[in-house]
Amino acid sequence: MLADSISQGAKTTIDKVLAVKNYFLAKDELGEQIYKYSDNPGIPGLPGASNLMYFLFESKKGYCAYYAASTVFLLRAMNIPSRIVTGFLTVDRSDKNKGWYWYYEDQSHAWVQVYFPEYGWIDFDTTVGNDEAEQSPTPDGTPPMQPPKAVLAANGIVVDLDTLKKLSTIKIDHLIFKDVEYKNFSQTMTFDLKVANIWKDSLKVSLSAMKKNDTVMLVSYAEKLKQFSPEKSIGPLLNKLSFNIPTDEVYIKLLKEKSKQEQAKEDQNAPQPITYYITRLFVALLILVCILFLIPTIVYNWYKLKMKYSKHELTKLYSTYKASIILLNQLKIEQGNMTPLYFAKNIVDPQFETTFTTFMTLYLKSKYANQKLSKEENLFVRQFFIPFEKKVKQQFKFSTRVLRFLNINQFISYFQFSEPKQNA
């Protein structure tokens, strides 16, 4: 009777099943659920009365088994093959051991499986939700798992890698087999990576991330290896293990990662970043010093460029004057407290047989006399510098010139005011 009224209008099996589910989820005029979840449904007042009748028509509350059982009866009344299954309902995964779940007593459950001829037994759960007690997350109750014991661990460099067959030839220099350590050798071994998890920088990666010349650590838990016993030396052992060794885990070592780890270790002992910053500072200083040493050359060439490309006659003259003085100063022909004209006349020209004095007089003329230079004089000024520079440079070796041009102290001394010497 009830089953017919529930499944009114539903033709297919699935519609009928859903109709039953909806029947239990239906709400009254006030929006209250008609069927409620309860762990304590009570028992019918009359002994021997059908618990099923009591649940469906009177108390309308119960736990999973009540719903499952009544669903089964309703479905079977509609000639739908169905059965009750019991088990546990959980979503709690263990954090301690991946792949583990835990079950508590209150997570036990019962639900219905319905047989569809085309698909077989399909799970249906018609139990209504428990509004009153939302389940709080329960603590991780899994016991710590004993990590599986590796049979073989090897460290080496990838020599060859076949990503199709998932085989890799690795040059091993460090091997541990059943707790016996073998060091200081170099042998190639072939590893089977079909089931291996490959880790790089604590990330799981695909086999293609493995490259030739990578340093890798391989770990195997394979049962196959357990039958072999360790040898005293590496030679006989490798002879025994000359097949493709099934590998479970591969760790690709990053050099950077390694240094990070080392740093992390050192961090705990001493304030590591200081040395890091000091190196950076040192490099920056080094660059700065390099630039510093190049300053005389830069300034000298700057004036030379200005001399060449400036259109203004006075700028040209001034740049020529400056370039000459800097050139001479860097070559340790110091002006000191001499006036430029005196310097040119008594120091520069006698030494280099140049015409610096003439240039200086012309420069001073244009500087202090407010007189424009004549065409002849302008021509002289323009043709002055190149032969002058040549003549001066002739007297010094190339290496001496370069070294002296790097002498920043000499450059600074040009700007410094030297106190006149005491002449008694």
Next chain:
Amino acid sequence: MEHTLEQSHLQSGSNESFTKINSLIQNIEKVIRGKQTQVKLVITCLLAKGHILMEDNPGTGKTVLARTLAGSITSQSDEKDSVFKRVQFTPDLLPMDLLGTHIFDDVKKEFIFKKGPLFCNVLLADEINRASPKVQSALLECMSENQITMGEKTYLLEKLFFTIATQNPIEMEGTYPLPSAQLDRFFMKIYFGYVDEDTELDIYKNFLKIHHNLEHIHQVLTKEELLKLQDEAEQVFIHEEIIRAVLNIIRNTRSNEGIVLGASTRSGIAFLKCLKAFALVQGRTFVVEDDVKDIASAVLDHRLIYKNKESKITALPLIINQELKRLANLKLY
């Protein structure tokens, strides 16, 4: 080309005046050996319408230089040309011995003014610091204002009036140090010093010839030429920045710790006049920083009173060199 360029440059402005100055220098150098700097400075003072004080130990050539210069610019025969007078200063010298005095004329029955040796064009005041301060100050008015006041009358001196004073170092006995007011009126004070070894040997070898030259020094510049040169010296161009440099040097002498009494404004003006004249002596029509360096200490040193012996040596060169450094690095555009 380079050579002609230099020549043309060095004689820029007035070829004529440069030749004249050069001939004067050469004439003096017939007698005075190895003192080119001092000779130039003396001529500078002459052209700047100033007066010069020469100081050094006896026998270093001060008087000889003064006599040679005087001989080169004065005439012994022509009354209208420059007149040279020499006064030997002694402790008992009186002002009237310099200025002149009123003498009673028996015939005309009146006092007439008998002009003293100051009424001349070139005066050599030899050993000026041996005279008493009274005589020294008698020189003050003549030197600064070119006039003499006697009683009620004021007599103008010659337009060209150049005093060359020599003195022995103050430490020597029987000297009256010149008051600073008097010193300030001398444009320059130069030191002679002994000549170097080669020059001295040359002097010893040729002393007869030198003496002969001194006796027979001839005039190379007339009064008119000299006055013209003085005018020309005033026309020399001086850049604003050089004037500023002079200003800075003068002001720095006042603020310097080692200098008790700094240079006066009058000394600044004298400095500028000397700069112009010196540029002309060097054959230029404009002043450059070298001129400042060459004459600064001669112009300023005697006007300053130093705190101690050390600052006497270092203070002024420091100020000058600082300013020259500024000028040398100056970008004038």
